[in-house]
Amino acid sequence: MLPFAGLFLAGDAAFAALADELPLPSAELLPGRTVAFVLVLAAALGLALTAREPLQTGVVRPRQRLGALEWLIPLALLDALFLAFVLVQLAVLFGGHDRVLETAGLTYAEYARSGFWQLLTACALTFVVLGAAATFARVDGARQRLALRLLLAILGALTLVVLLSAFHRLRLYEEAFGLTRLRLAAEATTVWLGLLLALVLAFRRRFGGVAAVAGGLALLAFSLASPDRMVAERNVERWRETGRIDERYLARLSADAVPALLELPAGLRATATTAIAARLANDGPWGSANRSRSRARALLR
């Protein structure tokens, strides 16, 4: 169609004049439109062709499996390590025993605010251990099966406590320095890892399908909670309690945060919302229609 239209436009002045009056899309967006066309077409055809001919299903069985002692000893040692760590956590972080901290040379606040990422990584690695045990452990008889399940269940339960410790540390950090997007995302990740772990333990065989649906639902719930608005609300709440606020950080949030930011007094409100208001000055095309931006625009007028 395009070559014909181009030839007719170039060849006939009256037709070109008529075309000038039509609301045709501008040529400036042509590269962007071409990229969008190709990407969406590729996505649609890729998904449709995969749906038409489903992937071959097959389970890869490892050639060599670990004997009972080979998996029993490492798993038992790992359980013992996790148990020792959990006992220290229960005594210090949740119990408030300072005696243990004296040896570490830290204050309670310093101790509690450190180590979040290391703990989260350790919990994520637990999934590798659970997967490896399910794949490589050779189980002969009911006793060995029971032992494996028991060791993995203990590991899962102890990991949940480690996650709880990580979450507790993050909350203390947030109380001291305020909530940011990264900290909120880290909190959500911690909760998600805990949920995933519970799903692994509860649905071992159908884990994949259940985890996919649960993951989708969890992310949907996280999005519907409007993370930027939550960050703004908690910072405003903290400002009410302590008088401390980082309004420059809040100014970098999206239009989702506007309803909470408008609760600040005039000076702080202006700093926090000026950049957002400037970004929302012009109504976009209807394809960009968005409830959050419309509401923020109305509130800021």
Added chain:
Amino acid sequence: MRALALLAALVGAWLLPVGPPGIGVPIVAALVLGAAAAARRPSLHQATLGALSLGLAAQATLLDAGWVVALDLCAAWTLAAAAVGGVRLRALAAPLERLSRVPELVPAPSLAYLPAPEAS
């Protein structure tokens, strides 16, 4: 399937590059998922994953936070790929692999226009 895929691409080219993500995103996502559903009738599990995928894409209409919308769109694609290819890592790359079969979708010329085989 081909018509819906082409329609999705045209609507995507019309709505997506003009401004920040908005209502255009779930419209295009619905057409893309419709093209996949037209290729093969989805099971209940596939339909659930597809609906979740669409729900996540629809967040572009509700939220302005680009980082959340980007996360939602990545997850929407992952769930859509899992819906058509099964819940496994290989399914994520399967739609890209299957693009090599796009030439098969081009209509073949009618036999009426092919030269008749020579009589022996």
